[in-house]
Amino acid sequence: MQWNSAAEFFAMGGYGVYVWGSFGMTVLVFVAEVWLIRRRRAAALQAIRDARLDDAGAR
C-alpha cells in the first residue's frame, strides 16, 4: 500500500484532478446509461399497457 493518509490518496501525487476526473466521468457515464435504460424500459412497458387499455375500451 502506497498511501499514508486519505488526503494523500485523494491528492494522487498531484494528479488528483486528472485521475479522479477520469474515473469520476466513467462512473457518471455508466450510472447515467443504466438509469436511461431503466427509464426506456418503463416507457416501453407503459406504452404496451396503454395500448391494451385502448383496445379494451374500443371493444
Added chain:
Amino acid sequence: MNNRVANWFRFASPQNFYPLAGRLWPLFAMLGTVLAGIGLWMSFFVAPTDAQQGEGYRIIFVHVPVSWMSMIIYLVMAAWAGLGLIFNTRLSGMMATALAPTGALCAFLSLWTGALWGKPMWGTWWVWDARLTSELILLFLYLGFMALQAAIDDPRRADKAGAVLALVGVINVPIIYFSVQWWNTLHQGASVSLTRSPSMATTMLWGMLIMSIAIWMYTIAVALARVRCIILERERHADWVRHAVE
C-alpha cells in the same frame, strides 16, 4: 438441420431471446460489479507508483479498457449488422442497435480520459494526430449510425441502412489499432500486445486486464437489457408481448 443448429436459430427470434436475455443480464451485471471492485482495488492499492508518471499513470486502468471496448463493440456491432444483412433476422439488427450507444460512450470516455492524461503528461488536452483523430472518427461513426437509424421510420430499413454504414466503418478499427505504428504520434505504443511480453509491472497488467473484463461484462449486461427494451418497442403489437406484460 441438426438439433444444435436449430437451437441457435430458435434464439434468433425476439420472442425466444427476450426471456433468455432477461435471465442472462443480471448474471453479467453481477460478474461486472465484482470484477470492477477487484479491478479498482488493484488499480489504487496494489499496483505500484509508476517510475516516470507517478500516480498520474493510474488513468491507464480506465483509459485502456474503455478504448479497447470502444473498438471491440464496434466490431461486434458490425458483425451483428452483417449477419442481419445476410440472414435477414430481426434480432441481429436489434443487437447492433443495442450496442451502438454503449460503444459511443466508450469512445467518448476514451477521448475524455485520454485528454485528462495528455494534459499533465504531454502538456496538451488534444493533438490532431493519427491515434486521437481516428478514435474521434470512431465516435462519429457510432453517432452517425445512431442518427441514421433514428432518421428512418421503418425499423427493418433502418437496420439495413445502419448495417451498411457500420460495415464500411470497420476499416477505421485497424487504423486506430495500428496508428501508433504507421504514423509518428505523441501517443505511446501498445503496452500490451499479442506478440511481445508486456512492458509493464505484473500487478499493473492484471489490474488493467481485470478492469477490461469488468467493462466487457458491463457492456454485455447493458446491451442485453437495452435489446429487451428494443424488442418491447418494436414488437409491441405482437400478442406475446401483450401477454408478457401483466
